[in-house]
Amino acid sequence: MARLTRAQQQERTRAAVLAAAREEFAERGYTDAKVDRIAERAELTRGAVYSNFPSKRALYLAILTDSIEHAGTDTGADTGTGGAAPSPGLADTLGAFARIWLERLPLTSDTPSGQKPQPRSLAGLFEDEPGRTALAQVTRLEALLLALALESREPQEARRVRLAELALTLVNGADHLADTAPGFGDPFDLARACRHLAGLDLADTWNPPHLPYITPAHLVQDDWEPPAEMTDHITGRPVGFEPDGVIAVLGTGRLEAAEEAVRAARPGDRITVAVVTSDPAEVGRLVRLRIGDITSCLRRVVPEDSWPAPHLVLDDGAAIASAIGIPDVGDSTEAAVRVQAGRIFARAHGRGAAYAVAIAGETTTARTGEAGR
Structure with missing residues (x-):
């Protein structure tokens, strides 16, 4: 042998x-x-x-x-209609998402002995500050991904992040109760409740107060070579780095900044968010777990060809960061570059970096006006 x-x-x-x-x-x-x-x-x-x-x-x-x-390896679009494409309605999409999310709630008859570990059961797992910060930030990223999926179902431009946050609060609360009070709450009622959330007027706008004061990006002309074999954790497919777009490298303590790149992007831009951490074994796996969970649900609700989400790469080895010239990364990292014609055209570091490179080369007045959308 x-x-x-x-x-x-x-x-x-x-x-x-x-x-x-x-x-x-x-x-x-x-x-x-x-x-x-x-x-x-x-x-x-x-x-x-x-x-x-x-x-x-x-x-x-x-x-x-x-x-x-x-x-998540064998999931397809599923909205309760035999796998057909979902209704374009916001309420139907949100209700379908909640129903799929709640499918994995433990049954009343389940007992702790002989149960499989529940993927969303994180109670008592992260009591330290870095873990709690990462959990809060990845939840904001989850809300952005759900919001983009919801926004894709509407013909008019509208921000739906607050609606996504409200829906995630409801379904995560159901997960917590399933652990602490098994059998409490009817999943069908919860799914219907999420569907009706779509009718609330949350006055959701996008206008972070710090954006007018960020440091402008540095215009450069640097070569770069995209790293090979990177996976988009939204679609599960290999990432193709387009010759034009924005690449944001965000530590697990700054994931909420992903929306700054998404909202400031020009028509045709491809946004790539690379998530880095100083602790791949624990915090990195936490992010991988949470993103894998929500994207497996979203793939069953919204067809990928109508979902204008960014590439999302969990860059445990900092391969993307290294390729664009960021030597040291950690949980507080916030840096970005704009690529044009296959070269790095603009760079920015620190708070607002993704927004700074997204608007690089455009007039401040024009883009500041768009920031209030």
């Missing part, structure tokens, strides 16, 4: 750890699970577990992320 290579042995060890951890977390939950018992189940040493996953939290997040990615 041929000997395993080092890479094959590492993959086998990692698979054994994950299988043992699934059993341990399913039986005991996150809080009471023990790394020593996981190692014993896998017939490995404690050190072998930690050589693959730096903490119990990283291991738990890896299991949740894996479950989301496998659940």
Whole structure:
């Protein structure tokens, strides 16, 4: 029998750890699970577990992320009409999203023993400040993605971020109650409630007060070579870096700035948001989990060809950041470039960087007027 290579042995060890951890977390939950018992189940040493996953939290997040990615591999448009394209109505789209989101709520008959770990069950997982900040910021990014999907269903221009935030508050609250008070709340009632949210007038506008005061982008003429084999985590397809567009590199503490690039984009621009973090094993997996969850729902509601979302790359290795000349990245990173004709035309760093490069080369007066849309 041929000997395993080092890479094959590492993959086998990692698979054994994950299988043992699934059993341990399913039986005991996150809080009471023990790394020593996981190692014993896998017939490995404690050190072998930690050589693959730096903490119990990283291991738990890896299991949740894996479950989301496998659940989303065979989903198609689904709005309760036999897979047909969704109604263009805002209310119908929002109601369909809520119904699909709520499909995975635990049943009243489910018990903690023998349950699979719930992908949205993050109670007690992130009590530290970096984790709480990342969770708040990724929720804002989720709201933007849902809002863009909702906006694509309307003929007129309208911002729907506040509506998306309200809907996510409702369905996330249902997730929390499913953990703490199983069986409380009817999923069909919740889906109908989300549908009716579309009728609220939330006076949603886009006019951040800091935008008129940001530092303008630096105009340059720099070469750049796009990194290979990057995946768009919205569509699941490889990213093609167009010769014209905006690339924003955002740390997990500044994900809300993605909307600045989206709203300021010129017609025909392609926006790429690269998410970076100083902690790929935990915070990076948290972002991957949450984005994978919401996009798997959205793919079943809104056809991709009518969804004007940006590329979203989870750049754990900072490959995009390095390619555009950002050597050091962290959770507070906020930097962006505008690419024209395959070259870097403008650069900006710090608060408002994505907006600054998006409007680079245009008159301030014209773009400031558009910012209030």
